[in-house]
Amino acid sequence: MFTPALLLNVAKLEANGARMRKAVASRGLDFRPHFKTAKCIEALPFILDPANPRLTVSTLAEAEAGLGAGIRDILYAVGVAPNKIRAIGDLLARGANLAVLVDCLDAVRALCGAFSGANHRPRVMIEIDTDGHRAGLAPDAPDLLALAGALDGLDLAGVMTHAGESYLGPDPEGARAYAEREAQGASEAARRLRAAGHAVPIVSVGSSPTATFPGGTHDVTEMRAGVYALGDLFMANLGVVAPSDIALSCLVTVIGHQIGRNWILTDGGWTALSQDRSTANQAVDWNYGRVCDEDGNQFENLVVVKANQEHGILSTRDGTPVPDLPWGSRLRILPNHACAMADQHRVFHALRPEGVEVWRRVEGWAPTGVDT
Amino acid sequence: MFTPALLLNVAKLEANGARMRKAVASRGLDFRPHFKTAKCIEALPFILDPANPRLTVSTLAEAEAGLGAGIRDILYAVGVAPNKIRAIGDLLARGANLAVLVDCLDAVRALCGAFSGANHRPRVMIEIDTDGHRAGLAPDAPDLLALAGALDGLDLAGVMTHAGESYLGPDPEGARAYAEREAQGASEAARRLRAAGHAVPIVSVGSSPTATFPGGTHDVTEMRAGVYALGDLFMANLGVVAPSDIALSCLVTVIGHQIGRNWILTDGGWTALSQDRSTANQAVDWNYGRVCDEDGNQFENLVVVKANQEHGILSTRDGTPVPDLPWGSRLRILPNHACAMADQHRVFHALRPEGVEVWRRVEGWAPTGVDT
Numbered sequence: 137m138f139t140p141a142l143l144l145n146v147a148k149l150e151a152n153g154a155r156m157r158k159a160v161a162s163r164g165l166d167f168r169p170h171f172k173t174a175k176c177i178e179a180l181p182f183i184l185d186p187a188n189p190r191l192t193v194s195t196l197a198e199a200e201a202g203l204g205a206g207i208r209d210i211l212y213a214v215g216v217a218p219n220k221i222r223a224i225g226d227l228l229a230r231g232a233n234l235a236v237l238v239d240c241l242d243a244v245r246a247l248c249g250a251f252s253g254a255n256h257r258p259r260v261m262i263e264i265d266t267d268g269h270r271a272g273l274a275p276d277a278p279d280l281l282a283l284a285g286a287l288d289g290l291d292l293a294g295v296m297t298h299a300g301e302s303y304l305g306p307d308p309e310g311a312r313a314y315a316e317r318e319a320q321g322a323s324e325a326a327r328r329l330r331a332a333g334h335a336v337p338i339v340s341v342g343s344s345p346t347a348t349f350p351g352g353t354h355d356v357t358e359m360r361a362g363v364y365a366l367g368d369l370f371m372a373n374l375g376v377v378a379p380s381d382i383a384l385s386c387l388v389t390v391i392g393h394q395i396g397r398n399w400i401l402t403d404g405g406w407t408a409l410s411q412d413r414s415t416a417n418q419a420v421d422w423n424y425g426r427v428c429d430e431d432g433n434q435f436e437n438l439v440v441v442k443a444n445q446e447h448g449i450l451s452t453r454d455g456t457p458v459p460d461l462p463w464g465s466r467l468r469i470l471p472n473h474a475c476a477m478a479d480q481h482r483v484f485h486a487l488r489p490e491g492v493e494v495w496r497r498v499e500g501w502a503p504t505g506v507d508t
Numbered sequence: 509m510f511t512p513a514l515l516l517n518v519a520k521l522e523a524n525g526a527r528m529r530k531a532v533a534s535r536g537l538d539f540r541p542h543f544k545t546a547k548c549i550e551a552l553p554f555i556l557d558p559a560n561p562r563l564t565v566s567t568l569a570e571a572e573a574g575l576g577a578g579i580r581d582i583l584y585a586v587g588v589a590p591n592k593i594r595a596i597g598d599l600l601a602r603g604a605n606l607a608v609l610v611d612c613l614d615a616v617r618a619l620c621g622a623f624s625g626a627n628h629r630p631r632v633m634i635e636i637d638t639d640g641h642r643a644g645l646a647p648d649a650p651d652l653l654a655l656a657g658a659l660d661g662l663d664l665a666g667v668m669t670h671a672g673e674s675y676l677g678p679d680p681e682g683a684r685a686y687a688e689r690e691a692q693g694a695s696e697a698a699r700r701l702r703a704a705g706h707a708v709p710i711v712s713v714g715s716s717p718t719a720t721f722p723g724g725t726h727d728v729t730e731m732r733a734g735v736y737a738l739g740d741l742f743m744a745n746l747g748v749v750a751p752s753d754i755a756l757s758c759l760v761t762v763i764g765h766q767i768g769r770n771w772i773l774t775d776g777g778w779t780a781l782s783q784d785r786s787t788a789n790q791a792v793d794w795n796y797g798r799v800c801d802e803d804g805n806q807f808e809n810l811v812v813v814k815a816n817q818e819h820g821i822l823s824t825r826d827g828t829p830v831p832d833l834p835w836g837s838r839l840r841i842l843p844n845h846a847c848a849m850a851d852q853h854r855v856f857h858a859l860r861p862e863g864v865e866v867w868r869r870v871e872g873w874a875p876t877g878v879d880t
Contacts, residue, residue, distance in 0.1 A: 138591050138874040172817060194818045214818045215763035217775050218836040219510050239764050242835035270819055271764050271773050300816070391587035392611050392643045401643050403589050407851055408873075411783040444672070445544060445847055446566045446586045447642055463614035464590040475817055479779055480851075482872055500854055501780075502510040 140408035142481035148383035170362025200503035228256035252289025259293035266321030269300030275324040294338030316351025323355035366474035385468035410476035512780035514853035520755035542734025572875035600628035624661025631665035638693030641672030647696040666710030688723025695727035738846035757840035782848035
């Protein structure tokens with residue numbers, strides 16, 4: 137195989153998908169997996185709930201791919217912008233039952249102006265901020281009722297929050313506290329809206345940590361999660377997946393050595409691995425990725441210590457001598473962050489018992505046919 | 509324009525290209541620009557020396573693109589690996605005058621085994637390490653002569669070094685010291701090889717800092733550089749380009765605000781900007797990028813303080829209130845590292861006086877037709 141190459145262990149993807157579906161179903165919640173990690177139509181059957189297929193997307197290109205695979209119920213979970221409105225209209229006209237996200241009056245007014253008299257209208261979700269991580273209105277924000285009240289001719293689909301701070305962990309108990317907070321906050325926002333006379337059919341929460349270590353359900357109806365399906369070192373450090381559950385890796389080849397520096401050089405730099413360093417602040421720092429042999433067996437201490445554009449430099453975490461890996465040896469690098477490593481590649485090489493399949497990933501941001 | 513979108517100011521690209529060509533020519537050296545930053549056929553005329561077109565590439569996909577544009581003299585400047593040999597043979601058969609890079613006997617033996625009796629043979633460059641940054645043999649390494657001596661049936665094209673440590677600057681004087689060191693080291697290696705009876709036609713050095721702030725020429729025949737053509741905040745901090753020379757930016761749209769936190773949210777996260785933080789250790793840290801208005805006018809203190817997957821969070825470096833940029837405002841983000849930002853995008857939106865052209869970038873690692 138030409139390296140670097142992105143490898144996806146389909147059996148692990150399938151097991152991770154099934155485990156999360158079962159966990160969410162056991163709590164009586166709908167499941168809306170996030171497409172942003174896999175971004176691949178062939179991976180969809182392994183993550184969707186077949187009885188109730190709903191999808192979360194981070195780009196309208198992902199929405200188009202999901203629609204092409206027959207998924208109509210799609211949440212575009214990034215705050216809407218003016219230049220997205222035409223593409224949203226196109227996807228609606230092609231049959232998508234699309235929900236879009238807002239947290240400000242300007243966005244509501246623009247959506248109403250574009251769609252309130254249209255044949256195909258997006259449903260609208262209001263973004264709630266429960267942990268100060270990113271976007272959204274606080275559950276007790278006065279603007280919340282004003283936003284819902286301004287939805288002239290468009291249906292409120294519900295509220296959603298993403299407990300991004302749950303990535304700070306540092307452990308299952310930390311995640312559980314964030315989960316409780318996001319469920320409480322989203323539910324409080326939903327109750328305020330209902331008290332003001334609005335139907336709030338969906339109360340959507342989630343992240344891989346809070347889906348794995350939930351708090352109380354409160355008024356939550358729906359769970360979202362994405363990265364759990366592929367898994368990575370960051371999620372393994374949090375306990376969301378076991379290290380052996382990580383389905384994603386990058387195949388690289390040894391191209392040289394610097395013996396005096398205890399280095400092995402490979403052809404997998406940051407264009408292949410990403411520059412993600414998200415384990416840097418966790419209990420176990422895997423630098424730019426943990427090294428496995430060609431079959432996926434993890435070396436105890438071998439990591440990517442430096443990532444240049446097309447060169448990866450391997451060494452040991454503890455200064456012990458690097459293993460004997462001659463020129464041409466092939467290795468797998470586990471990702472710090474599956475979304476980031478996968479984003480560097482156009483295709484997965486999907487490893488199945490019957491052989492390797494090439495699975496194309498969704499690229500870019502715009503659906504086809506949109507003037508980019 | 510659908511955002512995020514990668515913008516390339518062609519007038520600045522042209523000026524940066526002309527300035528570097530002139531500087532290298534004034535020293536009597538050949539110029540072999542690096543394709544790894546632009547990776548785009550339409551950009552080639554602005555960086556190549558038209559009288560003497562030579563190209564450096566970091567992938568064989570770039571080599572194929574260069575060959576398709578009529579460039580035959582190509583240096584593949586990453587140590588060769590076994591799985592690249594067939595693709596190298598294909599490119600040679602298609603007319604590429606390809607030089608490949610080695611720093612170990614295993615690689616030399618594999619190349620000789622594959623090509624020594626072949627109709628189309630790669631030239632071989634030996635990689636020299638002058639600053640402990642990455643790959644290569646030290647100029648005084650005993651193995652240097654053994655490597656050249658093992659080249660059975662293949663021609664030694666010369667030696668090359670990349671002063672990667674020159675990126676540490678911290679300033680023009682620092683770069684000049686690294687430039688002196690790489691020129692001296694590569695020349696010493698060339699002289700040792702010549703004394704042992706080997707022809708060494710090419711002595712190739714370079715990086716954008718050392719090409720901009722050169723030391724003595726010694727035996728150097730050829731200069732390489734890449735990132736200078738697009739420019740970035742890192743190179744501006746080093747003095748390689750002026751801030752106003754930066755030709756690359758990412759167009760993003762304001763999607764919301766968190767007023768209490770002095771934040772502006774945009775649709776440009778790390779998928780659009782990259783996770784590169786290379787200015788973090790320089791005198792001026794631009795976080796995930798410096799913010800300009802839609803026309804490219806730089807705000808004094810506004811930076812991307814956080815980059816999530818599809819969200820960029822802007823704030824000021826000094827805690828002063830963020831400017832009034834309503835929902836839907838469009839902004840340009842300057843890159844920390846042009847190679848990394850560009851690598852996140854499939855196309856450039858090339859800004860020319862006559863309008864915007866879409867220029868496709870070279871993607872992936874393998875030439876077309878290679879079994880990936």
